Amino acid sequence: MKRLLLVLAALLPASAAAQTVAIVNGRVAIGDGSPPVDHGTVLIRNGRIVAAGPSVAVPPDAQRIDAGGKWVTPGIVAGQSTLGLIEVEAVDRSNDVAAGGSPFSAAIDITPAVNAASSAIAINRARGTTRAIVVPAAAHYIFGGQGALVDTGSDREAVFAPRAFQFVELGETGAAQAGGTRAASFLFFRNAMLEARDYARNPSAYGGRATDDLLMRLDAAALVPVINGRIPLLVHVERASDILQVLDLRKDFPGLKLVLFGAQEGWLVADRIAAAHVPVLVSGLADLPAQFEDLAATQSNFGRLQRAGVQVALAEGGYASATRQAAGNLVALEKIPGAIGIDWNHALAAVTSGPAEAMGLGADFGSLRPGRRADVVIWDGDPLELESGPVLILIDGVQQSLETRQTKLRDRYRDLTASDLPPAYRR
Amino acid sequence: MKSGAMKGFASALIAALCLSGCAMQEKPKPGAIRINENPYPSTYQPYGSVPTLIRNATVLDGEGGRIDNGSVLLVNGKVEAVGGAEIAAPEGATVIDAGGHYVTPGVIDIHSHLGDYPSPGVQSLSDGNEATSPARPEVWAEHSVWPQDPGFSRAMANGGITSLQILPGSANLFGGRSVVLKNVPSRTVQGMKFPGAPYGLKMACGENPKRVYGERNQMPMTRMGNIAVDRQTWIKAQDYMRKIDKDPKTTRDLGLETLAGVLKGEILVQNHCYRADEMAIVLDMAKEFGYKVAAFHHAVEAYKIADLLRDADVCAAMWADWWGFKMEAYDAINENIALVHNAGACAIVHSDDENGIQRLNQEAAKVLGDARRMGLVIAPEVAWEWLSYNPAKALGIAARTGSLKPGKMADVVLWNGDPFSVYTRPERVWVDGALLYDAADPRRRPVSDFELGQPGEGDVK
Numbered sequence: 104m105k106r107l108l109l110v111l112a113a114l115l116p117a118s119a120a121a122q123t124v125a126i127v128n129g130r131v132a133i134g135d136g137s138p139p140v141d142h143g144t145v146l147i148r149n150g151r152i153v154a155a156g157p158s159v160a161v162p163p164d165a166q167r168i169d170a171g172g173k174w175v176t177p178g179i180v181a182g183q184s185t186l187g188l189i190e191v192e193a194v195d196r197s198n199d200v201a202a203g204g205s206p207f208s209a210a211i212d213i214t215p216a217v218n219a220a221s222s223a224i225a226i227n228r229a230r231g232t233t234r235a236i237v238v239p240a241a242a243h244y245i246f247g248g249q250g251a252l253v254d255t256g257s258d259r260e261a262v263f264a265p266r267a268f269q270f271v272e273l274g275e276t277g278a279a280q281a282g283g284t285r286a287a288s289f290l291f292f293r294n295a296m297l298e299a300r301d302y303a304r305n306p307s308a309y310g311g312r313a314t315d316d317l318l319m320r321l322d323a324a325a326l327v328p329v330i331n332g333r334i335p336l337l338v339h340v341e342r343a344s345d346i347l348q349v350l351d352l353r354k355d356f357p358g359l360k361l362v363l364f365g366a367q368e369g370w371l372v373a374d375r376i377a378a379a380h381v382p383v384l385v386s387g388l389a390d391l392p393a394q395f396e397d398l399a400a401t402q403s404n405f406g407r408l409q410r411a412g413v414q415v416a417l418a419e420g421g422y423a424s425a426t427r428q429a430a431g432n433l434v435a436l437e438k439i440p441g442a443i444g445i446d447w448n449h450a451l452a453a454v455t456s457g458p459a460e461a462m463g464l465g466a467d468f469g470s471l472r473p474g475r476r477a478d479v480v481i482w483d484g485d486p487l488e489l490e491s492g493p494v495l496i497l498i499d500g501v502q503q504s505l506e507t508r509q510t511k512l513r514d515r516y517r518d519l520t521a522s523d524l525p526p527a528y529r530r
Numbered sequence: 531m532k533s534g535a536m537k538g539f540a541s542a543l544i545a546a547l548c549l550s551g552c553a554m555q556e557k558p559k560p561g562a563i564r565i566n567e568n569p570y571p572s573t574y575q576p577y578g579s580v581p582t583l584i585r586n587a588t589v590l591d592g593e594g595g596r597i598d599n600g601s602v603l604l605v606n607g608k609v610e611a612v613g614g615a616e617i618a619a620p621e622g623a624t625v626i627d628a629g630g631h632y633v634t635p636g637v638i639d640i641h642s643h644l645g646d647y648p649s650p651g652v653q654s655l656s657d658g659n660e661a662t663s664p665a666r667p668e669v670w671a672e673h674s675v676w677p678q679d680p681g682f683s684r685a686m687a688n689g690g691i692t693s694l695q696i697l698p699g700s701a702n703l704f705g706g707r708s709v710v711l712k713n714v715p716s717r718t719v720q721g722m723k724f725p726g727a728p729y730g731l732k733m734a735c736g737e738n739p740k741r742v743y744g745e746r747n748q749m750p751m752t753r754m755g756n757i758a759v760d761r762q763t764w765i766k767a768q769d770y771m772r773k774i775d776k777d778p779k780t781t782r783d784l785g786l787e788t789l790a791g792v793l794k795g796e797i798l799v800q801n802h803c804y805r806a807d808e809m810a811i812v813l814d815m816a817k818e819f820g821y822k823v824a825a826f827h828h829a830v831e832a833y834k835i836a837d838l839l840r841d842a843d844v845c846a847a848m849w850a851d852w853w854g855f856k857m858e859a860y861d862a863i864n865e866n867i868a869l870v871h872n873a874g875a876c877a878i879v880h881s882d883d884e885n886g887i888q889r890l891n892q893e894a895a896k897v898l899g900d901a902r903r904m905g906l907v908i909a910p911e912v913a914w915e916w917l918s919y920n921p922a923k924a925l926g927i928a929a930r931t932g933s934l935k936p937g938k939m940a941d942v943v944l945w946n947g948d949p950f951s952v953y954t955r956p957e958r959v960w961v962d963g964a965l966l967y968d969a970a971d972p973r974r975r976p977v978s979d980f981e982l983g984q985p986g987e988g989d990v991k
Binding site for chain 2: 422
């Protein structure tokens with residue numbers, strides 16, 4: 104009996120990842136900004152893309168999946184997410200996003216908090232999201248800590264890139280965290296960089312709180328890969344003037360690998376961002392002056408940044424379909440006089456390869472180009488249309504379940520006519 | 531009891547017929563105190579319009595009807611005719627060839643906090659919750675609405691919203707009176723008020739009231755506390771009605787006047803309530819005190835009791851896919867709206883959000899897709915009922931707006947494509963026949979005082 108179970112377990116995910124799979128007869132969009140092609144093939148081996156496009160030879164040993172002419176794309180990448188950190192947002196004990204009571208900040212590594220079995224991961228997977236940038240909130244100091252990249256696969260391992268970036272607040276929120284002003288938050292940041300530099304030079308001499316150093320030893324240590332540019336620094340700013348201040352930080356700290364996050368007024372200084380070669384993750388839908396730092400918010404921000412030559416991708420917060428919805432809405436702008444949208448091909452890239460490239464990991468995931476992780480979704484319609492949904496999802500080449508708590512609740516209550524037992528017996 | 535109910539019905543009718551500026555002109559009896567039933571009357575007057583014929587359009591009429599290659603004629607602020615190519619343009623009319631694009635009734639959001647929780651979201655402008663007592667029926671949302679909220683213009687230009695209900699928040703069990711607005715820019719809230727629309731009373735179940743007051747070690751701290759305070763409050767209202775009947779000189783009480791208005795059937799209950807079991811309790815409480823719930827808002831678990839809602843003739847206002855942000859939203863499913871609709875109950879897509887209000891048509895599209903994948907095929911023209919007719923019905927204004935029927939207000943959107951597509955936006959929006967938004971004309975794009983002189987002033991947003 105035990106032996107049989109082991110054999111079954113081995114048959115499911117591991118072997119699926121190891122074998123060669125060919126999705127044929129699809130309307131294939133690579134997710135790199137190129138247009139979709141009909142009768143396309145996606146060839147997968149060992150959980151990675153071998154090739155995708157119109158003329159891909161299918162080896163005879165490959166398992167063939169006929170897409171029947173349907174859309175085939177890379178899985179959606181959520182550019183701003185808390186996946187795995189929250190079960191129910193308003194239930195504090197199930198929410199691991201913000202550690203306001205911790206003495207640590209930059210050192211906080213969210214990896215141990217990510218729960219691969221969280222309902223939100225399954226729900227987002229079923230909507231076509233296969234990877235996410237998971238961002239911790241800055242709750243104590245301006246640094247939120249070390250974020251991670253996760254996949255939404257139905258296995259025990261969600262984090263595939265731990266400590267992938269550091270997160271810092273340098274706008275209105277940062278000012279509040281640093282004691283009340285922007286001047287204080289930028290000073291706090293500079294001080295932190297200097298202390299990290301001290302730590303890097305001689306860790307054993309670093310005083311920490313025992314002297315007048317502000318950062319705990321581990322916080323200073325965590326900022327070393329930031330100051331030397333080994334990992335990106337994701338900076339949340341919205342106001343145009345804040346963006347310029349952040350770009351200026353590289354004068355003193357040339358190693359910083361900046362990624363702007365938010366940047367609703369980015370379009371006002373698009374040329375400066377482009378010249379600095381700093382990637383930007385923005386919302387596609389924000390168009391209200393939600394705070395004084397985003398008075399100039401407009402849905403045309405993305406399009407205007409892109410036209411100025413900025414490397415830009417979408418980071419839409421919110422519900423499982425919000426990422427796709429934002430991408431589709433950017434396409435809609437192309438028909439509005441005076442608005443600047445983007446074409447469909449770039450809209451898909453904005454939610455697939457775009458976020459991956461912004462984090463410097465475009466060679467690993469986010470598109471159907473050779474060598475990328477085989478995260479593939481077959482859709483029952485145009486993937487940016489909201490009536491469409493996934494019919495088949497592969498993550499790392501492994502076919503995923505589309506079942507969630509939600510689908511089980513739906514099936515329990517789809518028929519309300521009384522039967523001989525209460526609904527609690529239906530599952 | 532019966533005659534009271536009849537009287538309530540009659541005065542509701544009078545209120546419904548009474549347009550702006552129409553005061554009750556009864557002579558006061560000697561010694562009686564004359565109560566002004568409408569102290570903050572609507573001053574809204576429709577803006578100028580020209581007779582307009584939209585031809586060659588796909589018309590979704592808001593009541594389940596669809597006309598391909600259809601025409602809609604707007605005259606004097608009203609829908610004059612809806613039909614096919616046979617409808618002729620009157621002398622001097624503007625004729626618009628829609629080129630197959632869609633024409634629908636304006637979208638109505640039954641759940642908005644624009645103006646009482648405006649942008650920017652600063653404390654100085656946050657006026658949605660009078661969280662000083664769990665029962666605050668005496669407050670009126672219209673006294674909080676800031677007409678300069680930039681959100682109104684986004685709702686029009688991106689969402690095709692022509693009417694909306696502004697509600698107090700849900701910190702309280704009795705949040706206060708709501709107000710129904712026309713989505714027209716104005717210096718004053720009176721200049722936005724939907725003439726003759728009944729008032730609503732915002733009520734709330736569940737987590738919010740018990741959290742807000744429980745944290746202060748006050749009642750209600752529990753769901754049973756919620757219902758106990760509700761019932762005690764209704765008992766006070768009944769008592770007040772008896773006293774007023776007996777002695778018209780009884781001291782006025784603003785809160786009890788609103789509650790009495792509910793018990794007389796003049797004010798509509800708009801009840802924030804997520805969970806199925808709580809909605810079932812509220813339905814019983816409404817029976818106990820002789821009032822009717824017009825709609826449950828945020829009815830995340832409506833699908834579990836869609837049959838009860840149908841039988842009670844209560845609408846459910848819902849999100850398409852908001853899930854899990856709080857415990858009472860944990861059982862949200864994407865097919866909720868479709869299942870409520872399919873059971874024959876009244877389904878409404880609502881926003882409760884200054885961003886969501888810009889895309890209620892897209893939210894409905896999500897529902898259509900999820901419904902189809904579970905085997906329920908719902909026609910787009912039927913789904914449009916969720917966006918205009920059903921909310922109008924739950925607001926008591928369905929005789930006047932919410933669908934494209936002759937004689938109704940010309941609250942109309944011409945979309946630049948299929949409005950269930952993510953690639954579609956409003957091309958023009960008319961409110962009472964007045965063209966208040968035209969995507970092709972930057973001069974037909976309202977800019978609030980707040981945004982004037984700011985970076986991005988007059989941008990397409």
